[in-house]
Amino acid sequence: MNDRIVLTYHVSPEDFTRAGEASSDVKNKLKQMGVSPSAVRKVAIAMYEGEINMVIHANGGDITVEITPEKIVMILKDVGPGIADVEKAMQEGYSTAPDHVRSLGFGAGMGLPNMKNYTDDIQIDTKLGVGTTVTMTINL
Amino acid sequence: MEAYTHSVYLDNDLCTGCTNCLKQCPTGAIRVRDGKAHINGKFCIDCGKCIKVCTHHAKLSTFDSLNIINDYEYTVALPAPALFGQFNNLEDVNIVLTALILMGFDAVYEVGSAAELVSEQTRSYVKAHPEQWPLISTACPTVVRLIRVLFPNLIEHLLPIKAPIELAAEIARRKAVEKTGLPPEKIGIIFISPCPSKVSYVRNPLGVDQSAVDGVVAIRDVYKQILPYMKQAENDPMELSDTGKIGIGWSISGGESGGLLSDSYLAADGITNVQKVLEDLEDQKFETLEFIELNACTGGCVGGVLNVENPYVAKTKIKRLRKYMTVAGNHLEDVPVENLFWTHEVEYEPVFRLGTNMLESFAMLNTVERLTAKFPGLDCGACGSPSCKALAEDIVRGDAEETDCIYIMKQQLNQMYHDMEANIKSKKS
Known part of the structure; x- marks a missing residue:
């Protein structure tokens, strides 16, 4: 197991104040690793968006981050409602976030699009009523 | 990394090796080894937090003694606006400025005056550079050092305008040369500082190659000596001040932002809050803001460890003092300023790698x-x-x-x- 660093985080539901803790921790580790600032920025944005998504839509979930010297893979797994139309959800500005979430300044419909824009690869495995697993890869 | 001389140091005899400073250092720069605290110079950003929390008074700050006045033929005092928040019932800034002259300085130039010029330049810079929004203020050297070692992605947001202390020193020296005809090196520009961070700044400046400030004395040292001279100055103070609301407001959190005459800003103070804002900024949480003002000390510069007065009391005093002042007494069109912008870029130093x-x-x-x-x-x-x-x-x-x-x-x-x-x-x- 020495060829990779595996980090796990639990994202608690409906807790916006704690969202961002996981991305912050990963960010600091990448800085200690000497990863380029632009890669750190991409990871920070993609992961924070993912965390927020899990809080808003999926009652939280679990994040596994695998770091190797070549790449960072973030696996965000939830047992939420699933995404009905992935293609639509990837469109900028499309959002199904409820009003109370929007009133907090979230839910602008930029979550998944940003995650796509800031990563080298994104895979979305989703099933209605079962949950969603988003796997994002950023090459280092 | 270039050699960097810090202004925070330890009195070994007073240090008991407890964990107070160890636990509170925002960059984790302190270790207790062989029963004594040690500061890792690579990680230290001179915020002064350890000085504040040390219950044994073992953490100290270096600065010049007031005797530095005798080292030059002509000296100019540069009072930080925080100085004016230290006194009870002060109604006129001129009393303090006149007292500085009576104490032995040959002239005074308020850092608040230079701050008003910085505010004016910042207003036009912010408007002209939306691609750099939010611009992050660079007046607090500790904040700039923190960004330099921990937030490489935010360096491009740093406001590349000289800090008021630097601009004040340049203007004060030019005025002194014009008035006395002395060569510039015979003139001593002495900053009266609220914090050790500015002491480090003068030794290792940010954004410029070399600081124009020759010496830094502590507000608390000046305070001890100035009171009798203020009594003397009260009856007939000289008209020395030209700073307005904006300039004096720079001493409190939100003051610099106030000078921008725009609502699109955020002002945070206290090093822990500053770190949180920078973390959020790195995750692109406030893209719509134009300006971020950050002060390492609680309350702003009035919270610096070299002050005498409680920061909140000082803040109230500053607010009362500026109530009837004009908005700003200094404008760029009236003051010939060679260059308000940084001449050196700040570069990322990955010391935590x-x-x-x-x-x-x-x-x-x-x-x-x-x-x-x-x-x-x-x-x-x-x-x-x-x-x-x-x-x-x-x-x-x-x-x-x-x-x-x-x-x-x-x-x-x-x-x-x-x-x-x-x-x-x-x-x-």
Whole structure:
């Protein structure tokens, strides 16, 4: 197991104040690793968006981050409602976030699009009523 | 990294090796080794937090003594606006300025005056550079140092305009040369400072090659001497001040932003809050803001450790003092200023990187993770490192050992005891 660093985080539901803790921790580790600032920025944005998504839509979930010297893979797994139309959800500005979430300044419909824009690869495995697993890869 | 002289140091005799500063240092720069606190100069950003929290007064700050006045033929005092928040019932800034002259300075130039010029330049710079929004203020050197070592992605947002202290020093020297005809080096420009961070700034400036400030004295040292002179100055103060609301407001959190005459800003103070804002900024949480004002000290510069007055009381005094002032007494069109902009870029210094290259750092980080899982997670500080994770990093760097953790040591002692017991039993039987 020495060829990779595996980090796990639990994202608690409906807790916006704690969202961002996981991305912050990963960010600091990448800085200690000497990863380029632009890669750190991409990871920070993609992961924070993912965390927020899990809080808003999926009652939280679990994040596994695998770091190797070549790449960072973030696996965000939830047992939420699933995404009905992935293609639509990837469109900028499309959002199904409820009003109370929007009133907090979230839910602008930029979550998944940003995650796509800031990563080298994104895979979305989703099933209605079962949950969603988003796997994002950023090459280092 | 260039040699960097800090202004925070330790009095070994007073240090008891407790964990107060260790636990509160925002960059984890302190270790207790052999019963004494040590500051890692690579990580220290001169915020002064350890000075504030040390219950034994063992953490000190270097600055010049007031005798520095005698080292020059002509001296100009540069009072930070925070100075005016230190006095009871002060109604006229001119009383303080006149008292500085009576104390022995040949002239005064308010840093607040230069701050008004910086505000004016910032207004037009912010408007002209939406691609850099939000621009982050660079007046607090501790904030700039923090960004330089921990937030490389935010360096491009730094406002590349000289800090008021620097601009004030340049203007004051030029005025003094014009007035006296003396060569510039015979003139001493002495800043009256609320914090040790500015002392470090003068030695290792940010954004410029060399600071125009010649010496830094502490507000609290000036305070002790100035009171009788203020009594004397009260009756007939000279008209020396030209600072308005904006300039004097720079001493409190939100003051610099106030000078921008725009609502699109955020002002945070206190080093922990500043760090949180920078973290959020890195995750692009406030893209729509134009300006971010950050002050390492609580309340702004009035919270600096070299002040006398409680920061909140000082803030109230500043607010009362500026109530009837004009908005600004200084404008760029009236003051010939050669260059308001930085002449040197601030570059990322990855001091927290574990190894010399990415592969080595990766391997070290891997070991850190493994070690951290082994430690109890109490973050007690008894090992001399601020947290279990920091101990793991110190071990990986070769600066500590696993048995520095008292929990691990206890485990090992227990094991030894059991082994011995088993050994004796087996011999008996």
